[in-house]
Amino acid sequence: xxxxxxxQLGKTYGKVVAVSDVNMTIGDGxxxxxxxxxxxxxxxxxRMIAGLxxxxxxxLSIDGQRMNAVPAKNRDIAMVFQSYxxxxxxxxxxxxxxxxxxxxxxxxxVRKRVDEVAASIGLxxxxxxxxxALSGGQRQRVALGRAIVRDPKVFLFDEPLSNLDAALRVSxxxxxxxxxxxxxxxxxxxxxDQVEAMTMGDRVCIMNNGKVAQIGSPMEVYLxxxxxxxxxxxxxxxxxxxxxxxxxxxxxxxxxxxxxNGFQPGRKLVLxxxxxxxxxxxxxxxxxxxxxxxxxxxxGAETLVHIDTGGTKPVILRGGRNxxxxxxxxxxxxxxxxxxxxxxxxTGVAIIPGEQQ
Amino acid sequence: xxxxxxTRFSPAGLRMAALMLFIALYTxxxxxxxxxxxxxxxxxxxxxxxxxxxxxxxxxxxxxASAWLDSNYDTYFFNSVxxxxxxxxxxxxxxxxxxxxxARYTFRFKGLLYFLIFSTxxxxxxxTVIGLFQIMxxxxxxNNRLGLVLVYVSIQLPVTIYILEAFFARIxxxxxxxxxxxxxxxxxxxxxxxxxxxxxxxxxxxxxxTILLWNEFLYAVVLITEDDKRTLPLGVLRxxxxxxxxxxxxxxGLMIAIVPVVLxxxxxxxxxxxxxxxxxxx
Ligand SMILES: Nc1ncnc2c1ncn2[C@@H]1O[C@H](COP(=O)(O)OP(=O)(O)O)[C@@H](O)[C@H]1O
Ligand SMILES: [Mg+2]
Numbered sequence: 001x002x003x004x005x006x007x008q009l010g011k012t013y014g015k016v017v018a019v020s021d022v023n024m025t026i027g028d029g030x031x032x033x034x035x036x037x038x039x040x041x042x043x044x045x046x047r048m049i050a051g052l053x054x055x056x057x058x059x060l061s062i063d064g065q066r067m068n069a070v071p072a073k074n075r076d077i078a079m080v081f082q083s084y085x086x087x088x089x090x091x092x093x094x095x096x097x098x099x100x101x102x103x104x105x106x107x108x109x110v111r112k113r114v115d116e117v118a119a120s121i122g123l124x125x126x127x128x129x130x131x132x133a134l135s136g137g138q139r140q141r142v143a144l145g146r147a148i149v150r151d152p153k154v155f156l157f158d159e160p161l162s163n164l165d166a167a168l169r170v171s172x173x174x175x176x177x178x179x180x181x182x183x184x185x186x187x188x189x190x191x192x193d194q195v196e197a198m199t200m201g202d203r204v205c206i207m208n209n210g211k212v213a214q215i216g217s218p219m220e221v222y223l224x225x226x227x228x229x230x231x232x233x234x235x236x237x238x239x240x241x242x243x244x245x246x247x248x249x250x251x252x253x254x255x256x257x258x259x260x261n262g263f264q265p266g267r268k269l270v271l272x273x274x275x276x277x278x279x280x281x282x283x284x285x286x287x288x289x290x291x292x293x294x295x296x297x298x299x300g301a302e303t304l305v306h307i308d309t310g311g312t313k314p315v316i317l318r319g320g321r322n323x324x325x326x327x328x329x330x331x332x333x334x335x336x337x338x339x340x341x342x343x344x345x346x347t348g349v350a351i352i353p354g355e356q357q
Numbered sequence: 358x359x360x361x362x363x364t365r366f367s368p369a370g371l372r373m374a375a376l377m378l379f380i381a382l383y384t385x386x387x388x389x390x391x392x393x394x395x396x397x398x399x400x401x402x403x404x405x406x407x408x409x410x411x412x413x414x415x416x417x418x419x420x421x422a423s424a425w426l427d428s429n430y431d432t433y434f435f436n437s438v439x440x441x442x443x444x445x446x447x448x449x450x451x452x453x454x455x456x457x458x459x460a461r462y463t464f465r466f467k468g469l470l471y472f473l474i475f476s477t478x479x480x481x482x483x484x485t486v487i488g489l490f491q492i493m494x495x496x497x498x499x500n501n502r503l504g505l506v507l508v509y510v511s512i513q514l515p516v517t518i519y520i521l522e523a524f525f526a527r528i529x530x531x532x533x534x535x536x537x538x539x540x541x542x543x544x545x546x547x548x549x550x551x552x553x554x555x556x557x558x559x560x561x562x563x564x565x566x567t568i569l570l571w572n573e574f575l576y577a578v579v580l581i582t583e584d585d586k587r588t589l590p591l592g593v594l595r596x597x598x599x600x601x602x603x604x605x606x607x608x609x610g611l612m613i614a615i616v617p618v619v620l621x622x623x624x625x626x627x628x629x630x631x632x633x634x635x636x637x638x639x
Contacts, residue, residue, distance in 0.1 A: 052534050072537045079538045085531035089553040099539030
């Protein structure tokens with residue numbers, strides 16, 4: 001059990017800045033997800049916490065103790081690697097017990113603990129096999145078990161599910177959540193998959209270009225993205241971002257408008273509309289955007305309607321299975337003003353109407 | 358009729374026959390001298406003088422016993438075992454550690470160091486042996502089994518490092534990082550991860566070094582002159598007098614020296630080939 005604190009953490013490789021100014025405190029027993037596109041510095045951040053990468057700026061502390069200079073082997077942190085990194089020359093039993101043996105010399109205790117953990121994650125019958133004789137899913141569980149056996153202060157995961165097939169990924173996701181609830185351990189989980197982030201994290205830290213873009217609960221970051229980057233990274237399809245100008249009590253999107261008080265007229269900004277918050281309407285005067293339907297994608301449970309509003313990107317509407325829309329038809333879409341989001345046209349930072357900035 | 362012609366002289370059949378002929382000739386060519394020496398080892402010198410190529414009959418197995426008992430071969434054998442085993446053990450540990458470092462760490466002058474170690478193999482032993490002789494005398498390592506062990510380690514080290522480094526470099530680095538997370542020091546990781554995972558490559562170098570050093574003659578003959586410190590390949594010197602060469606006993610001595618190597622090769626050749634061609638570790 002541990003509180004992990006990252007204070008202005010940064011990493012440079014020569015002149016390349018991989019990570020900079022990362023600030024966050026991961027609470028005791030919290031499941032924190034680091035989410036972001038490939039190359040944004042998630043693994044580097046995780047590896048600095050692990051001690052596998054030295055910290056070039058800032059401070060890392062666990063339970064108030066500075067960790068920058070503590071070698072990985074003394075941090076009492078377990079890590080599950082994307083490649084699993086099972087020791088190929090050892091049986092599953094030895095793989096599971098390897099870390100514990102280092103600290104616990106009583107063989108009987110190690111044996112008992114390994115048996116216990118193997119039983120809890122369904123590995124009992126494979127204990128005598130070597131890793132090469134296991135399936136991908138079983139290997140993944142051994143990697144997981146190896147971390148659990150040690151009962152470490154902190155668990156780190158670096159995209160542990162990305163080598164599994166889709167069905168296994170879903171069930172393992174659920175198992176990890178169950179595990180976290182049982183162990184009540186502090187876990188830090190790196191992924192580029194937003195579904196994993198949304199379903200597993202107590203909080204999500206979204207990273208971009210080596211910096212933290214936003215930290216919050218999954219719903220918080222989904223509903224109130226702090227920037228256009230977060231808005232366009234989360235959601236599938238992501239939030240529609242429409243260039244807009246403010247008027248008297250309204251925001252003009254070019255093909256429609258939405259009622260909104262609190263803005264100085266004549267300001268350029270970006271209007272953000274989640275596809276599921278848009279709704280077709282007959283009343284042209286209510287439309288926040290209007291345009292011609294350019295494509296319809298039926299996904300079974302729902303339909304994605306692409307609408308050309310004259311902008312560079314089509315606006316996408318997520319509707320029900322039976323949405324009354326046809327190709328080439330002109331559609332007017334309305335949106336609850338409470339659900340509309342605004343971003344600065346230049347910086348992309350979220351703006352809240354009424355607050356001066 | 359066409360079908361018959363094809364079965365009798367099909368191009369595939371002809372090619373097969375040609376191949377078999379080639380293999381048979383090549384086997385005779387390469388194994389011939391060995392078979393000849395083997396047959397001479399069972400004949401007396403006077404029998405050989407009468408007809409060098411005759412079949413060995415009667416078989417004089419007693420020649421082996423007399424070489425072993427009367428010609429100091431038990432001592433040579435013991436010396437060979439001690440010297441070769443020590444050299445191979447040192448080579449494996451030192452070469453393994455060096456290869457581990459070259460494969461895993463980046464440090465200053467790594468490329469230069471690697472080049473220097475490896476460049477020593479371009480000098481033929483005939484060139485270095487004279488200088489080496491003087492150095493060995495200087496340091497009291499002449500006529501000294503430890504001295505020979507050290508020389509053996511140094512001549513085989515470059516190729517040992519080379520083979521092991523190539524293998525270590527293919528071990529995924531996640532494995533070492535996982536061991537670090539599991540609480541192990543770099544030293545422990547070398548013994549518990551690097552060496553066991555690289556076992557196929559390790560056994561390749563062990564077998565290769567054992568065979569090469571067991572047969573080594575040049576350094577041994579220059580650096581060891583005392584009879585009691587000689588290794589097996591030097592045993593034949595016993596049968597080379599100023600006037601007389603006991604060809605029959607030389608053949609017997611050679612066979613005693615060769616047999617262990619042949620046995621090692623027969624039992625481990627599969628492993629040797631495996632190690633040399635082993636794919637990356639999953
Ligand atoms: N050893 C290294 N040397 C130089 N740059 C590196 C090194 N490792 C990572 N980087 C750079 O740091 C950035 C972040 O990498 P990484 O943390 O692996 O991203 P992620 O895990 O989010 O995909 C990338 O731009 C990458 O090119
Ligand atoms: Mg990564």
